[in-house]
Amino acid sequence: EVQLVESGGGLVQPGRSLRLSCAASGFTFDDYAMHWVRQAPGKGLEWVSGISWNSGSIGYADSVKGRFTISRDNAKNSLYLQMNSLRAEDTALYYCAKDTYTTVAGAFDIWGQGTMVTVSS
Amino acid sequence: QSALTQPASVSGSPGQSITISCTGTSSDVGSYNLVSWYQQHPGKAPKLMIYEGSKRPSGVSNRFSGSKSGNTASLTISGLQAEDEADYYCCSYAGSSTKVFGGGTKLTVL
Numbered sequence: 001e002v003q004l005v006e007s008g009g010g011l012v013q014p015g016r017s018l019r020l021s022c023a024a025s026g027f028t029f030d031d032y033a034m035h036w037v038r039q040a041p042g043k044g045l046e047w048v049s050g051i052s053w054n055s056g057s058i059g060y061a062d063s064v065k066g067r068f069t070i071s072r073d074n075a076k077n078s079l080y081l082q083m084n085s086l087r088a089e090d091t092a093l094y095y096c097a098k099d100t101y102t103t104v105a106g107a108f109d110i111w112g113q114g115t116m117v118t119v120s121s
Numbered sequence: 122q123s124a125l126t127q128p129a130s131v132s133g134s135p136g137q138s139i140t141i142s143c144t145g146t147s148s149d150v151g152s153y154n155l156v157s158w159y160q161q162h163p164g165k166a167p168k169l170m171i172y173e174g175s176k177r178p179s180g181v182s183n184r185f186s187g188s189k190s191g192n193t194a195s196l197t198i199s200g201l202q203a204e205d206e207a208d209y210y211c212c213s214y215a216g217s218s219t220k221v222f223g224g225g226t227k228l229t230v231l
Binding site: 035037044045046047050052057058059060061062095100103104105106107108109111112113114 | 155159166168169173178214217220221223225
C-alpha cells in the first residue's frame with residue numbers, strides 16, 4: 001500500500017525549532033520529488049517546500065525561506081522539514097506529499113494525513 | 122509568489138455543470154502546462170483530480186475535466202452529485218522549483 005506518514009508535530013513556543021518527518025512506503029521513494037504543504041486552521045492549502053529526487057533542486061515559499069530547511073534520506077525512504085524561528089503564523093497542519101515527477105514540477109498524487117504544528121507561548 | 126485567484130464559492134444543483142476558474146500570471150499558469158486540481162472534503166487530506174492541466178488520474182470520474190486559456194485554468198464538473206460538495210484548489214508550477222496554490226473554492230451542491 002502506498003503510504004506517507006508524518007510525525008514530529010506538536011506545541012512549540014515562538015522562536016523555537018521543530019523537525020517534521022515523513023516516512024514513505026509502497027513506492028520507489030527515490031524516483032520522485034517530495035513536498036511539504038500546510039493548511040492553517042480553517043484556511044486554504046499553502047505550498048511550503050519541495051525537493052527533487054536527488055536533492056539537487058529545492059524550493060521554498062517566500063513565507064518560510066531562510067527559516068525552514070527541507071531534506072530527504074533516500075536510504076531511509078524519509079522526508080524531513082527542519083523548522084527554525086517558528087512564528088504564530090506557522091501554526092498549521094503540515095502534509096507530506098509525493099510528486100508525480102522526479103523534479104519539483106508535477107502534481108501531488110499521494111498525501112499523508114498530516115501532523116499538526118501549533119506555535120504558541 | 123502570489124496565490125492564484127479562485128472564486129471563494131460556487132454552487133449548482135444536482136445534474137448541472139459548474140466551472141471553477143484559477144487565474145495566475147505569465148510566470149506561473151501562463152508559462153507552464155502544469156496546473157493541477159485537488160478536492161478536499163472536511164477533515165480529509167486533499168485528493169488529486171486533474172494534473173498537467175487536463176489529465177485525470179486513474180479512478181477519477183470523467184465528470185471532472187480541466188482546461189487552460191492564457192493565464193487562467195479552469196475545472197469543470199459535469200453532472201453534479203452530492204458527493205462533489207467539497208473545497209477545490211488549483212496549483213501551478215511557478216518556476217525555480219516553486220509551486221503556488223489558489224485560495225480555494227467551496228462548492229455547494231444545492
